[in-house]
Amino acid sequence: MRDESMSIRSLGLTFIYLLLLGFGMTFLVGCGNSLSKQDPPKATATQPVQGVPAAMIPATANLSTSDLDAAIKDNKGWQIIDIRESREFAAGHIKMALNRPLGALENNLAQISKDKDIVLIDLNGTRSESAWQVLIKKGYDPNKVKVLTGGMLQWNGIVSAAGSNSSGENNNSGNTAATPKPEVAGVVGGC
Numbered sequence: 001m002r003d004e005s006m007s008i009r010s011l012g013l014t015f016i017y018l019l020l021l022g023f024g025m026t027f028l029v030g031c032g033n034s035l036s037k038q039d040p041p042k043a044t045a046t047q048p049v050q051g052v053p054a055a056m057i058p059a060t061a062n063l064s065t066s067d068l069d070a071a072i073k074d075n076k077g078w079q080i081i082d083i084r085e086s087r088e089f090a091a092g093h094i095k096m097a098l099n100r101p102l103g104a105l106e107n108n109l110a111q112i113s114k115d116k117d118i119v120l121i122d123l124n125g126t127r128s129e130s131a132w133q134v135l136i137k138k139g140y141d142p143n144k145v146k147v148l149t150g151g152m153l154q155w156n157g158i159v160s161a162a163g164s165n166s167s168g169e170n171n172n173s174g175n176t177a178a179t180p181k182p183e184v185a186g187v188v189g190g191c
Contacts, residue, residue, distance in 0.1 A: 057132050063119055063146035065155050071119075072096065078117045083131045084152075088123065094155065102127050105134055118145045124159075125151040 071078050072094075082089050082097040089099040100108045102122070112118060118135065120128040128147040135145050153159045 057129050057147065058142065061132055061142065061145065061147050062149045064149055068119060068148055068155075076117070078119050079113060080119045080121060081112060081131075082121045083127055084122050092152070092156075094121065094152075097121060102131050102134075105131055106138070109135075109138055112140075114140055114144075116144070119148055120146065121148045121155070122151045124153050125149055 068078075068080075080094055080097040082093050082099050083102040083105060084093075084099070085101050085103075086099055089097075093099070098111070100111065112135070118140070120131045120135075122128045122131075125147060128151065132145055132147050136142050148155065150159055
């Protein structure tokens with residue numbers, strides 16, 4: 001009886017260990033997004049998402065974290081749309097952001113005003129570019145739709161601004177990896 005109890009406990013602990021290992025690997029590897037693939041803040045290519053062909057977004061569609069921070073402080077009334085999945089959003093987001101996941105973005109267009117400036121946010125900026133393409137195809141003004149360069153990783157100071165280097169040259173964004181923004185609720189997680 002005691003051996004059976006020990007065997008069940010060992011199985012349970014092994015199962016928990018494997019779950020934690022699997023979760024850890026997912027967290028370490030991510031969902032196919034690499035931090036080393038940071039694009040410069042010029043026109044960038046995107047992955048096709050939900051039938052949207054790969055295209056270029058103009059350099060004017062990129063918004064730096066310092067520009068977004070200034071707009072929030074100046075209360076410019078921009079719509080901040082976080083297109084990450086709800087579990088990612090719940091793990092940490094900008095307080096003023098609305099969660100409209102990319103997969104359901106087209107179903108939520110009635111909740112996104114065409115009259116206001118829009119800032120699209122995801123984890124690292126990649127999915128936001130796809131969301132930008134979706135909104136433009138649906139008739140939104142390309143001059144009013146912006147993509148937060150570097151996404152929540154850059155907003156939180158986890159990665160530095162694109163184009164920065166170790167020689168200390170100015171990257172025009174005014175943001176460094178050491179200055180996370182205080183408006184984040186929770187922690188960043190997910191893909």
